[in-house]
Each structure stands twice: as structure tokens, then as C-alpha cells.
Amino acid sequence: MLRRLAWLRDPDRPMxxxxxxWVVFAATGVITYANDSWTPPGATAFAVNLALVAALWLLLPWRRPGGRLGGWRGSLPIVFLLATFALGFTGSAEVHQLLxxxxxxxxxxxxxxxxxxVVIGCVASAMFVWVLVVFHRNVLNATAQSVPIIVxxxxxxxxxxxxxxxxxxxxEAQRLLARVRELTVAQERARMGAEMHDSIGHHLTVIKLSLENAERFRTRRPEAAWGEVRQAKELAVAALADARRWVRALRPLALEGRVGGAALGQLAASFDGTGLAVSFEVVGDEPPLEPDVELVLYRVLQEGLTNAVRHADARQVTGxxxxxxxxxxxxxxxxGRGRAHGARRGFGLxxxxxxxxxxxxxxxxxxxxxxGFEVRAELPVRAKVAP
Structure with missing residues (x-):
């Protein structure tokens, strides 16, 4: 039952x-009943009108009709406006105007x-005519009743x-943010694709040359031919390990449903097959991280581990x-050996x-x-817009 009524709690309704x-609604009822001497029919009409206003408030949509907000619910704002306006005719002492x-x-x-x-213009015009015709007031009085509504x-x-x-x-900002994230991911994948081409492409090129040499030496220098084959085999193993590492690195941030420290720990564990001893620990109570901060942490750990494997000749990495x-x-x-003196600055860091x-x-x-070499990232738990 509660699940069926959940749509009544409209998140688009301003708090x-x-x-x-509800404050004005309560004041309307209390003040009106306290100030007037009621006849039973009048009291009943006002009570029904007041109950109708409360019921309509709970049903009102607060976005342009669409989907389940279309149809009959799309007409409720007009009905609600007329119901609040009618309170003045069923007995309200003008407190209802805020409604x-x-x-x-x-x-x-x-x-x-x-x-x-347009609706307000129609209501004000109707009220102007109503004061003139029904209450037999003059134009000045009718204007005094209608103009405040318009103002x-x-x-x-x-x-x-x-x-x-x-x-x-x-x-619009959310759409642009989503687009920026898409472009960031595309840029990252392009960078990693270029590095994959450089590393795996190099291995495959040398393998090709080694096999061509083996083919050339197979009759005249068999030992040299077998040496080239052994070299090609070793390079193939290295290329395969490189390819597996890149596949692991390209996996999404939420690895098997993990986020935060668990996702980073899973990323660190994925480098176990590279010949590198990787340890990772989380210190302190971990609060929920914003996605942008979490993505930066993930990429920092990924870059540090990748550089240790490719460039540092390291045996152990600690995160x-x-x-x-x-x-x-x-x-x-x-x-590892740290950054070589005069080395070209890469794109990643x-x-x-x-x-x-x-x-x-x-x-x-x-x-x-x-x-050795160290990468240190210090970030806010909640992302801030940098100046």
C-alpha cells in the first residue's frame, strides 16, 4: 500500500x-471558523472546499505533464487554482489568498x-465581472478586488x-558534465591505445624480424635460427603479458560491483601477474566518495602501477x-630506479x-x-570546482 502511494511524495514539489x-491551510480554517457565525449549510460547504484543496495539493504534479503525469493529473493545477479561489466565496476571511x-x-x-x-488574466476578469454583477458593486470596487490578484x-x-x-x-549543466566525462574517458582510452600500440606493437615488430631471420638461417645456421625462435617466443610471452595488463587496466571503475577502496584494491590485485609484488591498504574510516574524486584516485593508482611495470624495473609497489x-x-x-635524468616528460602524470x-x-x-618513485594525490572527499 505504501509503495502504491509513494508517488504522492513528489520530489519536485519545493519544500x-x-x-x-500547510501553515496557511491551517490558519485559513482556524481564522475563518473563529471569525464567522456559521449556518450548517455554509459550514459544510466551506469544510468540503477546504478538504478538496488539501486533497488536490497532495495530487498536484510539479513538472510539465509527461508519462504518468499526463492525462487527468495535467488538469489538476487549474482545478486546484479554482478550488483555492472558491474559498473566498464559501466563507474564507481572505487568508486563503496565499493558497x-x-x-x-x-x-x-x-x-x-x-x-x-493567461489563467490569472481570466480569473481576474471573472472576479471583476462577478463583483459588478453578483455583488452589485461599482467599477472602482471591482477594480480594487481584481488588481491585487494580478499584482x-x-x-x-x-x-x-x-x-x-x-x-x-x-x-543543461548535468548534460554538459556527462559529455565532459564521456570525452575524458575517450581521451584516456586514446592515450592508452597509443601506449598499447607503442608497447605491444614494438614486441610484434621484433617478433616478426626474429622469425624472418630464423627462416633465413634455417639451413645455413640452424643454431642461429633456433636462437631467433627462442627470442621470438620470449617476446611473444612479454607481449601477451603486456596485452593482459592493458585489458585489466581498461576494466571499468566499479569492478564486480566494487567502488572506492574496494575497487582500488581490486585494481592493485590485477597486477599480480606482471611479476610485480603489489600491496595495497586503506587507512581510516572510508566515507562515500564522489564519482569524480573516485575516478581520479583510480587513474592515479593505475598510472603508478603501470609506470612501475613499464619503466621503473621495480620489484615491489605499495599503495x-x-x-x-x-x-x-x-x-x-x-x-625502482626512479626517473632517469633528462627523461622526456610523459603525458600521463x-x-x-x-x-x-x-x-x-x-x-x-x-x-x-x-x-624509487612516488606519486601522491591529495583530494577532497567532495569534489570542488577549482578556480
Whole structure:
């Protein structure tokens, strides 16, 4: 039963509107019943009107009709507006007018500001005629009753327009963020593809030359031919290990449903077959990480392990993920030869430094005092927009 009624808890309904509605709704009932002497028919009509307003509030959509919000629910904002307006005729002491303004905002949220303006014009015109014809008042009095509705409704429509524009910009920003992430992934895959071409392509080129030499030497120098075959075999094993490493590195961040420290630990374990002793530990209580921060940590560990295998001649790599309040620090250290003097600066670490800066963090890399190489990323648990 509760699951069936879950759609009543509309997440698009502004919380402040909800609070204002119920406060004004209660005040309307209390003040009206306290100030008037009721006849049974009048009291019943007002109670029914008040109950109708409360029921409609729970059913109101707060986005443009579509899917299950279409059809009969799409007409509810107009019905709700008329129901709040009718409170003035069934006995409300004018406190209900704030409910009418909420109804105007709802029409703007669901059907557009222009539609709400047209509806308000019609309601104000109807009220003007009603005061003249039914209550037999003069034009000045009818104008005094109608103009405040138009003025206050215009103010509400202005606020609703600002909120709708903010929603539109947020949705656009989310679409752009998704696009940026796609481009980031594409850039990363292009970089890794180029490195795969350089490493595996080199192995395959040498294998081809070795087999060609073996074919050339097979009759005149059999021993040399077998030497070339053995070399080709060794290179094939190295190329296969390289290919497996890249396949592991290209696996998605959430490995078998893991995220955060578990995903990083799984990535570290995936390098066990490379001849490198890899250890990884998590220090401190791990809070949930934002996806952007988690992706940077994953890429930093991936880059540190990959560089240790390819360039450092390392035997052991240690990864440490430490949490300290609102900061998280990842250190990847190896016992290899460090950065060669005058070596060309690669693309991976500068790119990672830019990513760390983009989420409000820092990345440093360099030789360790006792030998080896260390990459250190210090990031906020919650991503911040870097200036």
C-alpha cells in the first residue's frame, strides 16, 4: 500500500511551498471558523472546499505533464487554482489568498509561465465581472478586488520563472558534465591505445624480424635460427603479458560491483601477474566518495602501477589510501630506479595533475629519497570546482 502511494511524495514539489501551504491551510480554517457565525449549510460547504484543496495539493504534479503525469493529473493545477479561489466565496476571511498564489506558481511549473499568466488574466476578469454583477458593486470596487490578484500573481510568476530557469540550467549543466566525462574517458582510452600500440606493437615488430631471420638461417645456421625462435617466443610471452595488463587496466571503475577502496584494491590485485609484488591498504574510516574524486584516485593508482611495470624495473609497489576528515590521500610508491635524468616528460602524470586540480586537489610525483618513485594525490572527499 505504501509503495502504491509513494508517488504522492513528489520530489519536485519545493519544500518551502509545502511548509507554507500547510501553515496557511491551517490558519485559513482556524481564522475563518473563529471569525464567522456559521449556518450548517455554509459550514459544510466551506469544510468540503477546504478538504478538496488539501486533497488536490497532495495530487498536484510539479513538472510539465509527461508519462504518468499526463492525462487527468495535467488538469489538476487549474482545478486546484479554482478550488483555492472558491474559498473566498464559501466563507474564507481572505487568508486563503496565499493558497491561490501557490496555485498560480504550480500552474507555471506544470504548464509554463505564459499559461499561468493567461489563467490569472481570466480569473481576474471573472472576479471583476462577478463583483459588478453578483455583488452589485461599482467599477472602482471591482477594480480594487481584481488588481491585487494580478499584482501578487505577477510577483509569484516572476519567482516561478526564475526557479524554472535555474532548473533548466541545472539540467543543461548535468548534460554538459556527462559529455565532459564521456570525452575524458575517450581521451584516456586514446592515450592508452597509443601506449598499447607503442608497447605491444614494438614486441610484434621484433617478433616478426626474429622469425624472418630464423627462416633465413634455417639451413645455413640452424643454431642461429633456433636462437631467433627462442627470442621470438620470449617476446611473444612479454607481449601477451603486456596485452593482459592493458585489458585489466581498461576494466571499468566499479569492478564486480566494487567502488572506492574496494575497487582500488581490486585494481592493485590485477597486477599480480606482471611479476610485480603489489600491496595495497586503506587507512581510516572510508566515507562515500564522489564519482569524480573516485575516478581520479583510480587513474592515479593505475598510472603508478603501470609506470612501475613499464619503466621503473621495480620489484615491489605499495599503495596507501588514507582518509583524514574531508581529505583523502593516495600514495603509490615503488622501489625502482626512479626517473632517469633528462627523461622526456610523459603525458600521463601531467594529465592526472590537471584532473586532480579540477576537483580541488593536488598531485605530486618524483623520486623518493631512499630510491624509487612516488606519486601522491591529495583530494577532497567532495569534489570542488577549482578556480
Amino acid at each position: 518551502l511551498f509545502n511548509v507554507v501551504f 491561490t498564489l501557490l496555485a498560480v506558481a504550480n500552474v507555471a511549473f506544470v504548464h509554463s509561465v505564459r499559461t499561468a499568466a 501578487f500573481s505577477s510577483f509569484v510568476l516572476g519567482m516561478a520563472s526564475a526557479v524554472l530557469e535555474a532548473r533548466r540550467r541545472r539540467a 596507501t589510501l588514507a582518509f583524514d576528515g574531508e581529505r583523502v590521500v593516495l600514495v603509490v610508491a615503488d622501489d 601531467p594529465s592526472l595533475a590537471e584532473r586532480a586540480h579540477a576537483v580541488g586537489g593536488t598531485l605530486t610525483a618524483g623520486d623518493r629519497p631512499g630510491g
